[in-house]
Amino acid sequence: MKVLIIGSGGREHALAWAIAKSPLLTKLYVAPGNPGTAKIAENIPLRALDIPEIVEFSLKNAIDLVVPGPEVPLVAGIADALNKAGIACFGPSAAAAQLEGSKIYMKEIADAAGIPTARWQKFSEAEAAHDYIDAIGAPIVIKANGLAAGKGVVVAITEDEAHDAVTAIMEEKIHGMAGASVIIEECLTGEEISLFAVCDGNNALFFGTAADHKRVGDGDTGPNTGGMGAIFNPPWATENVIRRGMDEIIKPALAEMAKRGQPFRGFLFAGLMVGQDGPKLIEFNVRFGDPECETVLPMLSSDLLSVLKEAVEGRLDKAKVKWKQGSAATVVMCAKGYPGAYATGSEIFGLDEVGELPGVTVFHAGTMAEQDAILANGGRVLAINAVGNDLREALSRVYAAVDQLDWDDGFCRRDIGRRALVS
Numbered sequence: 001m002k003v004l005i006i007g008s009g010g011r012e013h014a015l016a017w018a019i020a021k022s023p024l025l026t027k028l029y030v031a032p033g034n035p036g037t038a039k040i041a042e043n044i045p046l047r048a049l050d051i052p053e054i055v056e057f058s059l060k061n062a063i064d065l066v067v068p069g070p071e072v073p074l075v076a077g078i079a080d081a082l083n084k085a086g087i088a089c090f091g092p093s094a095a096a097a098q099l100e101g102s103k104i105y106m107k108e109i110a111d112a113a114g115i116p117t118a119r120w121q122k123f124s125e126a127e128a129a130h131d132y133i134d135a136i137g138a139p140i141v142i143k144a145n146g147l148a149a150g151k152g153v154v155v156a157i158t159e160d161e162a163h164d165a166v167t168a169i170m171e172e173k174i175h176g177m178a179g180a181s182v183i184i185e186e187c188l189t190g191e192e193i194s195l196f197a198v199c200d201g202n203n204a205l206f207f208g209t210a211a212d213h214k215r216v217g218d219g220d221t222g223p224n225t226g227g228m229g230a231i232f233n234p235p236w237a238t239e240n241v242i243r244r245g246m247d248e249i250i251k252p253a254l255a256e257m258a259k260r261g262q263p264f265r266g267f268l269f270a271g272l273m274v275g276q277d278g279p280k281l282i283e284f285n286v287r288f289g290d291p292e293c294e295t296v297l298p299m300l301s302s303d304l305l306s307v308l309k310e311a312v313e314g315r316l317d318k319a320k321v322k323w324k325q326g327s328a329a330t331v332v333m334c335a336k337g338y339p340g341a342y343a344t345g346s347e348i349f350g351l352d353e354v355g356e357l358p359g360v361t362v363f364h365a366g367t368m369a370e371q372d373a374i375l376a377n378g379g380r381v382l383a384i385n386a387v388g389n390d391l392r393e394a395l396s397r398v399y400a401a402v403d404q405l406d407w408d409d410g411f412c413r414r415d416i417g418r419r420a421l422v423s
């Protein structure tokens with residue numbers, strides 16, 4: 001099969017790394033890719049939103065399957081455009097991608113399907129939102145309705161913070177039109193997990209869990225980021241939680257969407273809060289998580305491409321996947337200053353040696369190549385993964401890799417997985 005992956009981050013490097021191992025693969029392209037994908041695939045200079053050019057490239061090169069990594073091209077209709085041209089795409093239509101693109105749509109699906117989630121109200125007038133906060137009190141959660149690059153959510157501990165969030169999102173429009181309406185919802189408590197399923201429109205295949213670490217600082221302090229590290233199947237993702245997550249959240253959503261004529265095909269990512277009375281849905285994403293993808297795929301022992309092929313052919317009802325024994329952890333190396341302003345262009349030394357360490361895989365995220373040198377070229381620059389016989393070993397391997405890397409302008413969290421070790 002000829003496969004084209006869309007995107008340029010650590011997630012797309014991990015997808016390429018897993019697909020490159022498939023016996024079904026004859027040629028792998030990544031658009032636009034990064035210096036990591038360049039080593040295992042052919043990078044194509046097209047950006048994720050160059051949809052007509054991607055369709056044209058796929059037709060010309062007889063691509064059998066396109067796998068978009070990020071949500072933005074999915075929400076913009078890349079799957080529809082490819083399917084219309086007769087090209088298979090493992091990703092949802094624009095209509096189904098509203099599950100991530102619109103929080104109101106997500107909540108309507110959840111309510112119609114009886115999925116446990118935080119109680120919520122939608123507002124398109126700031127004044128009504130302020131009145132509601134006065135009536136309900138804090139803690140309370142304010143969310144811009146549209147896509148805001150993961151920055152549209154404020155978990156307000158005080159009423160003042162909640163009012164400030166409404167003012168910033170709805171009146172000052174800090175996220176533009178994504179904040180034209182907001183939802184205000186109950187604050188859930190518990191432990192978070194990211195639960196993944198591969199979906200074919202009707203069937204969902206469990207595809208692992210991970211715990212992300214969203215805050216920039218150790219001990220979950222500082223601003224939110226795209227994700228600073230992750231561990232595979234945290235201890236609070238028990239068998240019971242996974243079963244309930246699939247039966248009470250993923251499968252009912254899939255059935256509801258199929259019923260509405262918007263069947264969901266692709267990676268379905270449920271962000272869950274696991275509290276006293278079981279898992280509740282925080283949000284759906286219509287793609288794999290990043291850095292969760294770099295954590296889950298190294299644990300997969302089945303052939304990823306064959307699973308994706310079965311999904312686009314609508315044959316997941318009979319599919320099974322196998323996982324390796326042990327555990328995995330990923331630490332994201334960032335440029336100093338991230339998630340605020342950061343410098344680019346500093347050289348990273350020792351990548352090849354680090355990649356040779358036992359159990360370690362280095363995924364590139366925001367890097368660029370200059371002759372033989374690899375330079376930092378983004379906020380999240382590398383996602384370093386290690387597998388091990390257990391979480392403790394995976395973590396000690398991944399931090400040995402981090403410590404061996406020679407990059408003065410980088411930093412990472414030093415406490416990835418720590419809470420899982422003590423719980």
Ligand code: AMP
Nearest residue numbers: 118141153155185186187188271282283
């Ligand atoms: P989202 O972009 O919806 O994933 O939200 C980002 C983060 O905000 C989540 O990962 C949670 O940590 C937190 N969050 C979102 N909604 C809630 C909620 N209803 N209760 C508590 N925390 C939440």
Ligand code: GLY
Nearest residue numbers: 212227289290291
């Ligand atoms: N790591 C969280 C996300 O991909 O949204």
